Amino acid sequence: MTNLEFHNTGPLDPDGDMAALRGDCARMVPHWAAPDKSVSRPVSPSLIHGVRVPAASARLLDAMSDYGD
Incomplete structure:
Protein backbone atom coordinates (compact mmCIF):
# COMPACT_ATOMS: atom_id res chain seq x y z
CA MET A 1 0.00 0.00 0.00
CA THR A 2 1.28 3.46 -0.88
CA ASN A 3 1.34 6.14 1.78
CA LEU A 4 0.71 9.44 0.04
CA GLU A 5 1.85 12.53 1.87
CA PHE A 6 0.48 15.91 0.96
CA HIS A 7 2.16 19.13 1.95
CA VAL A 43 -3.14 26.39 -44.23
CA SER A 44 -2.66 25.16 -47.76
CA PRO A 45 -4.39 21.80 -48.32
CA SER A 46 -1.14 20.46 -49.78
CA LEU A 47 0.43 20.83 -46.32
CA ILE A 48 -2.30 18.86 -44.57
CA HIS A 49 -1.52 15.17 -44.26
CA GLY A 50 -3.48 12.40 -42.60
CA VAL A 51 -3.18 11.45 -38.98
CA ARG A 52 -1.51 8.12 -38.32
CA VAL A 53 -2.66 6.15 -35.32
CA PRO A 54 -0.88 3.00 -34.15
CA ALA A 55 -3.03 -0.14 -34.51
CA ALA A 56 -3.03 -0.78 -30.76
CA SER A 57 -4.34 2.72 -30.09
CA ALA A 58 -6.98 2.38 -32.78
CA ARG A 59 -8.20 -0.86 -31.21
CA LEU A 60 -8.27 0.77 -27.79
CA LEU A 61 -10.33 3.69 -29.08
CA ASP A 62 -12.60 1.38 -31.02
CA ALA A 63 -13.31 -0.58 -27.82
CA MET A 64 -14.29 2.56 -25.87
CA SER A 65 -17.95 3.44 -25.60
CA ASP A 66 -19.10 6.60 -27.29
CA TYR A 67 -19.94 9.68 -25.28
CA GLY A 68 -23.38 9.36 -23.75
CA ASP A 69 -23.57 5.56 -23.65
Missing part, protein backbone atom coordinates in the same frame (compact mmCIF):
# COMPACT_ATOMS: atom_id res chain seq x y z
CA ASN A 8 0.19 22.34 2.10
CA THR A 9 1.94 24.83 -0.20
CA GLY A 10 -0.39 27.71 0.46
CA PRO A 11 -3.74 28.76 1.77
CA LEU A 12 -6.11 26.15 0.40
CA ASP A 13 -9.68 25.96 1.54
CA PRO A 14 -11.48 23.06 -0.15
CA ASP A 15 -14.79 24.46 1.09
CA GLY A 16 -14.01 28.00 -0.10
CA ASP A 17 -16.53 30.14 -1.86
CA MET A 18 -16.42 32.00 -5.17
CA ALA A 19 -15.03 35.14 -3.50
CA ALA A 20 -12.06 33.16 -2.18
CA LEU A 21 -11.44 31.68 -5.63
CA ARG A 22 -11.58 35.12 -7.25
CA GLY A 23 -9.13 36.43 -4.65
CA ASP A 24 -6.73 33.56 -5.35
CA CYS A 25 -6.94 34.25 -9.08
CA ALA A 26 -6.38 37.98 -8.57
CA ARG A 27 -3.22 37.26 -6.58
CA MET A 28 -1.92 35.03 -9.41
CA VAL A 29 -2.48 37.59 -12.20
CA PRO A 30 1.02 39.13 -11.91
CA HIS A 31 2.54 35.68 -12.50
CA TRP A 32 0.74 35.16 -15.83
CA ALA A 33 1.72 36.77 -19.11
CA ALA A 34 -0.76 36.89 -21.97
CA PRO A 35 0.75 36.25 -25.41
CA ASP A 36 0.42 38.91 -28.06
CA LYS A 37 -2.64 38.39 -30.21
CA SER A 38 -1.72 36.77 -33.50
CA VAL A 39 -3.74 36.35 -36.64
CA SER A 40 -3.82 32.80 -37.96
CA ARG A 41 -3.58 32.28 -41.68
CA PRO A 42 -5.23 29.49 -43.64
Whole structure:
Protein backbone atom coordinates (compact mmCIF):
# COMPACT_ATOMS: atom_id res chain seq x y z
CA MET A 1 0.00 0.00 0.00
CA THR A 2 1.28 3.46 -0.88
CA ASN A 3 1.34 6.14 1.78
CA LEU A 4 0.71 9.44 0.04
CA GLU A 5 1.85 12.53 1.87
CA PHE A 6 0.48 15.91 0.96
CA HIS A 7 2.16 19.13 1.95
CA ASN A 8 0.19 22.34 2.10
CA THR A 9 1.94 24.83 -0.20
CA GLY A 10 -0.39 27.71 0.46
CA PRO A 11 -3.74 28.76 1.77
CA LEU A 12 -6.11 26.15 0.40
CA ASP A 13 -9.68 25.96 1.54
CA PRO A 14 -11.48 23.06 -0.15
CA ASP A 15 -14.79 24.46 1.09
CA GLY A 16 -14.01 28.00 -0.10
CA ASP A 17 -16.53 30.14 -1.86
CA MET A 18 -16.42 32.00 -5.17
CA ALA A 19 -15.03 35.14 -3.50
CA ALA A 20 -12.06 33.16 -2.18
CA LEU A 21 -11.44 31.68 -5.63
CA ARG A 22 -11.58 35.12 -7.25
CA GLY A 23 -9.13 36.43 -4.65
CA ASP A 24 -6.73 33.56 -5.35
CA CYS A 25 -6.94 34.25 -9.08
CA ALA A 26 -6.38 37.98 -8.57
CA ARG A 27 -3.22 37.26 -6.58
CA MET A 28 -1.92 35.03 -9.41
CA VAL A 29 -2.48 37.59 -12.20
CA PRO A 30 1.02 39.13 -11.91
CA HIS A 31 2.54 35.68 -12.50
CA TRP A 32 0.74 35.16 -15.83
CA ALA A 33 1.72 36.77 -19.11
CA ALA A 34 -0.76 36.89 -21.97
CA PRO A 35 0.75 36.25 -25.41
CA ASP A 36 0.42 38.91 -28.06
CA LYS A 37 -2.64 38.39 -30.21
CA SER A 38 -1.72 36.77 -33.50
CA VAL A 39 -3.74 36.35 -36.64
CA SER A 40 -3.82 32.80 -37.96
CA ARG A 41 -3.58 32.28 -41.68
CA PRO A 42 -5.23 29.49 -43.64
CA VAL A 43 -3.14 26.39 -44.23
CA SER A 44 -2.66 25.16 -47.76
CA PRO A 45 -4.39 21.80 -48.32
CA SER A 46 -1.14 20.46 -49.78
CA LEU A 47 0.43 20.83 -46.32
CA ILE A 48 -2.30 18.86 -44.57
CA HIS A 49 -1.52 15.17 -44.26
CA GLY A 50 -3.48 12.40 -42.60
CA VAL A 51 -3.18 11.45 -38.98
CA ARG A 52 -1.51 8.12 -38.32
CA VAL A 53 -2.66 6.15 -35.32
CA PRO A 54 -0.88 3.00 -34.15
CA ALA A 55 -3.03 -0.14 -34.51
CA ALA A 56 -3.03 -0.78 -30.76
CA SER A 57 -4.34 2.72 -30.09
CA ALA A 58 -6.98 2.38 -32.78
CA ARG A 59 -8.20 -0.86 -31.21
CA LEU A 60 -8.27 0.77 -27.79
CA LEU A 61 -10.33 3.69 -29.08
CA ASP A 62 -12.60 1.38 -31.02
CA ALA A 63 -13.31 -0.58 -27.82
CA MET A 64 -14.29 2.56 -25.87
CA SER A 65 -17.95 3.44 -25.60
CA ASP A 66 -19.10 6.60 -27.29
CA TYR A 67 -19.94 9.68 -25.28
CA GLY A 68 -23.38 9.36 -23.75
CA ASP A 69 -23.57 5.56 -23.65
